[in-house]
Amino acid sequence: MHVPTIQRTAESSPWGPAPSSPGEQSDSLDAVTAPLAGQVVAGTLLTVITFGIYRFWYKTALRRYYWRNTRLAGDGFEYTGTGRELFVGFLIALAIVVPIYLAGTLVSLFGGQVLGPTLAGILGLLIMPAVVQILTYRARRYRLTRTRYRGVQFHQSGSGTAYLLRTVWWLVLSIVTLGIAFPFFRRALERYKIENTWFGSAQGSFESEARPLLGAWMAFWVVGLVVVVLFGGITTDAMSDGIGAMFGALLALILTFFVLPFLWIRYRVHEFRTFTAGTRFGVITFASTLTTGAVTWIWIRYYLALFGLMLAFGGLMAVTGGLPILAAGANPLVLLGLAPVLLIAAAGFLVALALVTELVFRRPLWALRVRSVTVNRLDALDAVVQQAGLNATGIGEAFDTGFDVAG
């Protein structure tokens, strides 16, 4: 059996081998914040007008923006996927998801008192998440094969089923250890993804440990346990005297809404730095200086902006008489007559929400993460060669759908 070698494809270059770069080079990733608001407004409006069908093209436009403006050593990344591929992938995903959904509906209607809920539970809580996990892995393959840097394509090996099996195994271990093994679960999945990631002929390798993450994880875990105990105490009236119960409830609320989110962000930032440092492509290594404070600040600004948006729209509704309309909405005939007004208000709200989410949250977070990363031994890119035959992609690859779990 003839195996095509790396050299064969390299020989097809018209001018022989490219000059090698002198010495060791490293550079940080750069994020260019080019104008984006116009695309968000147009994309959201078109999505609303087309009953959501345009969202595949909108998502493609956003990806092009983020890929193109992520730059390394003077060259941007490229996203070569198209909206049509996403749309076709969505139709295929429908063909898989709809029968499961229908089966769930049918068994819960006709399955009887015991069998119905059991079968519906198996479908909804086991089979559906399993399918989504496989599709998630395939969606990553789609995104990687549609990513190029300096003309050379990324791709992904491995299979969704193997990814699913790892997920199940580590999930069981995490549950058995009451969640303490969670960083190991995360590392196992990240490892599978990175080791199956290719840039041309360069395969990723992953050497990160989960142990350095245990400190940040246990902080979150312990506070989570305290919250559970507090809520348990309040509901079972163990703290029966009024002041104690009130203090406990207040503490539980503060922990739930302020401390736990912060500790979760802190864990994820630690994870990002650790996993980035553990990723290699040959001799090319990475490092990240992402800080918890900077990420937390983005989250705070995002929540403040959302809060402001709600206030602004609530005020607008009150002033323009939108609230009485909604109150009268109990009568369907009134609602019918006011449908255009309500639709315009809803579209305006969705555009404002999309602007806030994209400009106050997603883009700053992207820029922060990208700029935190340094790439070492860029000179080793010379050894990377494009691999042939990657474009032979059936539509089955385009499982990247509206069920977006990325980010």
Added chain:
Amino acid sequence: MESPGRYFDGQRPVPRTVTVRRMANALELRPEGEGPSLVWPLGEIRLEPHGAEAHLHRVVADRDTGERLTLPRAAFELMMGPALASLSKGRAGEASNRRILVWSVAAIGSVVFLLLVGLPLFARLAVPLVPWRWEEAIGRSVEPQVVEFLAERSGQSIRFCGRDNPAGRLALDAMVSRLTAGTALRGPLVVDVVDIPLVNAFAMPGGRIYLFRPILDKAEGPDEVAGVLAHEIGHVLNRDSLRAIIHGGALSLVIGLVIGDVTGGSTLAIMGKVLAGQAYSRENESEADRVSVELMQKAGADPRAINLFFRRISPFGQANRSITDLLAAHPVTEDRIAEVERLAAGSAGSAHRPILDTGEWQALKSICGPARKP
């Protein structure tokens, strides 16, 4: 005219410096040092302007060759002149904006068609395919949710009258059997009086009918109650609630999946449900009215009693109706009342005999016992 550029051959991520020169129908890329020049026909070039740079890539037979060329945007635009506008943009395998527009319009059209025509038609065609046994099973699995919903809505526990009142039960059964005598039913009707303070009645899949207590309290004769009951039997005969369930399920499936995400989806889904639900139920009501008149005539009772009842409980123009009211679920219009009058005109001259005798009517009236304290 020439310009320096950065070229990637699509094989290795290593830049080569080239000199780009415009030819009549192509660009020539001359390497630094040794080697033959490359020629990119203009028809194979895709352009992506990016800040001060022009990014070009090459697509041959709708496939991305991986070749990339970056050069200063100003120099490139000068070099291309008027031919710049005719360069292709976008990626291999991408449809043009015009095709996207055409297909979007077509997609909107088919979604609208599906919602207004397709789904109601589907529900209508699917109903006869569902065996009655299945419909009964659906009714049994829906009933607990309905009871729970009603209990929540009225703030009381739900009590079924007549289960401990044999006389009232007998009167109710007599009314049902006299109404349905000679009518081909697919299965037994199960009628119950429910003791909650809402003026309503409805039929669930599988022949389950709830009459709410205030209907008995406000009616001034057995024929008024029988008219409402006959209307609900009409819904059972036409299998309207099964059709509504199939229609609603298919609708939420279609809207939820087409819209896909939560942000835009929920708003539109709610709007769509309200609009579609309204348009859907009106003809069903007229059809149930027709059955009501027919059953009442066959039983020798007064088919127009239902109109008296409706006029008594609904002074037109009354505001502040609750969604669970009879009027919201079964909108009473002057059209419907006139239609009942027209259908019943044939029997206008003949003498009507009330469907229950006085003793039975009293038994039915008191089926729930003394009024509950709210």
